[in-house]
Amino acid sequence: MITLQVSRYRPGQDAEPVFQDYEVPLRSDWAVLDGLAHIKDHLDGTLSFRWSCRMGICGSCGMTVNGEPRLTCGTFLTDYGEGPIRVEPLRGFPVIRDLVVDIDDVLAKLAHVKPWLIREGEELPLTAEYTQTPAQLEAYKQYSMCINCMLCYSACPVYALEPDFLGPAAIALAQRYNLDSRDQGDRFDLLATDEGVWGCTFVGECTSACPKHVDPAEAIQRYKLTAALTSVRNLLPWGRS
Amino acid sequence: MRARRTPEPYLWLLFSGGGVVAALLLPVLVLIFGVLAPLGVIEPPPAARVRALLDPLLVRLALAAVVGLCLFHAAHRIRFTVEEMTRGGRLDVVLAPLCYGAALTGTVIAVLVLF
Amino acid sequence: MTALPSYRPRVHPLWWARRRAYLVFVLRELTSVFVAWSAAYLVLLARAALAGDAEYAEFRAFAGSPWVVALNVVALAATAFHSVTFLNLAPRAMVVRLDGWRVPGFLIAGGNHSAWLAVSALVAYLVLRS
Incomplete structure (x- = not known):
């Protein structure tokens, strides 16, 4: 016993x-x-x-x-x-x-990052295929393994201290679509905020807690670099999109 | 969670740059000038030698950049760590200007000393 | 759902001391205090050397006093800890691809640490050659 x-x-x-x-x-x-x-x-x-x-x-x-x-x-x-x-x-x-x-807050955050393939312009027939190479699949596959168990949120001291923080799984989920070759969406305004990636101080415990080896901490740091370079580019007069 | 202008990406770039510079350069400099030379393990470089090292404009520019980046790195980390350790996210309106202001002041002092 | 009388736990005032991983995180972040000190120390050194031989002798007396040496020994440990942790974590922000093959993180970290050693050796050579 x-x-x-x-x-x-x-x-x-x-x-x-x-x-x-x-x-x-x-x-x-x-x-x-x-x-x-x-x-x-x-x-x-x-x-x-x-x-x-x-x-x-x-x-x-x-x-x-x-x-x-x-x-x-x-x-x-x-x-x-x-x-x-x-x-x-x-x-x-x-x-x-x-x-x-009560997990309502995290469920709302997961939905907030537009976790679906965003296409712009052309409407292909429903029977059309969007093929990917193994390398294109590998680029985001790790982040698609998330099972929304929320252990990463529980391990994250930033989320406990700042409940507005978007948090590990939601940002990893956004990266799952950002890095998908079929996705054409822009999640910059959702992620590059004080409550988004800039709220993270890289404690790294989300990754230690993840039972699926998703590595949300890596997803966040990678997007910090993307967002910082995009911000600098937007500052340049010839860089504005 | 609406999008708005935020200084965080630029502060993060300064923090990261400072982190890399500090990681590559500080331990060896502290070892030589802070520990080995004062303890007499190695012959302390005479003043003329240090002046000769600092003579090229490029070295002084680099040292000013290193000092400035290290200070902004420290300011960024101290700001967030103090807020997290004290559970005081509300302190940010005071603490952020204080930390980065101190880093900026230190950088200006370094430039005045070197040039 | 909000009508439920749910219990909202408070974050413990010493939360960072109650879990090993959090303590290591806080120690990692606090190395930055010594990064700032080291940068200030270098400025003091440069100022004294540029001001003249008398000021430099004064600085050497200051640098040789027991509490400054003790502070610098701690600063050496802290900056070295900063180097190890920062260079280990840096590859997580960037993905390096060679001809489509993703370079694993430990190789990038190993490269970073090799660069650290090389830069340290170069700086030591430039400073100490007579």
């Missing part, structure tokens, strides 16, 4: 989150999420948490495990020795109940 110290917040009952201890079987094939499911099924049906696929692709089971933002489906009980394991909601977000956080 291993002890899970689970953060509980029941609106109307708790003024602030409190920890509750549960003993769950320590099985080598059990992730933290299996331990939480065991609690809900057998020990305490009032515990609330989000989960879906249990295989690291839906991005809904992100929580803070022993202080680190983790996907609980891919974080195994045996990684923590004798325990106890402390399970808290993702940091940096308002807590709705127990381990469930």
Whole structure:
């Protein structure tokens, strides 16, 4: 058996989150999420948490495990020795109940960066293909692996301090389209702002937290360079577009 | 999050340029002039030698640029670090002019000393 | 959704001391204080040397006092830490392609560190040759 110290917040009952201890079987094939499911099924049906696929692709089971933002489906009980394991909601977000956080802000930010292929001018028939070379695919593929689990936001101290900060996943998502050869959009006005890339101080923890190796920190630094050079070019009388 | 004019790209370029210059040049200069020479490990360069080093216009221009870039690098980092460590983003209206103003003053002093 | 009485956690006043990665980040950023000090020290050195031999002797006495030496030892450690971290992170902002092949970050960082060594050796040679 291993002890899970689970953060509980029941609106109307708790003024602030409190920890509750549960003993769950320590099985080598059990992730933290299996331990939480065991609690809900057998020990305490009032515990609330989000989960879906249990295989690291839906991005809904992100929580803070022993202080680190983790996907609980891919974080195994045996990684923590004798325990106890402390399970808290993702940091940096308002807590709705127990381990469930309010993610509306990030969802709005993801939509804000126009995350779709923007075409200008010609309307090709729907049957037309936009072919890409392997090199063109490789240019943005890494950034398309994001599963919107929001671990990067939870790891980012800038987001916790400045909730207006556009944040790692949204900027990486914008770069996913900026670097796509089929995209003709211009996201400069969305990204090159004080709340956009200029808000980032390159802590780098978003990249450490990412379970999909997206490297949002790299996406942000690359766009800082792009945006800085574009800004300088716009300053030159012959450079204005 | 509407677009507006912001000085951040230019400040970031100064910060980055200063970061590269500081990374490449400062450790060796501090090692020679700040540690080894004062401790007597190496013979401290005499004043005439330092004057000879500073004689070419290009060297003085380069040193002024290095000092200015390093100061703007430091100003940029100190501004953000103080705001983050104190959770004081509201301080920016005061802190930003203070930091970059100090960097600009230091650069002017360096130019006055060297020319 | 806003009608829900959600709990809004506050950022801890010492948040940067409560996680190793954040502490390293803050230390990395605070090296800039010593970058500024080093730049100021070089200006003081140049000023003394240009002012004359008496002023230079005065500066050497100042530079040799224990607290200035101690400060410069810390500055040496801080600027070296700055060099390592900055040159490691620089390749993240730029993507270098050779004939379509993306040069991996560790090669760029390795190139940066080699450049650091080469520049340091060149500066030491120019300053110390007699």
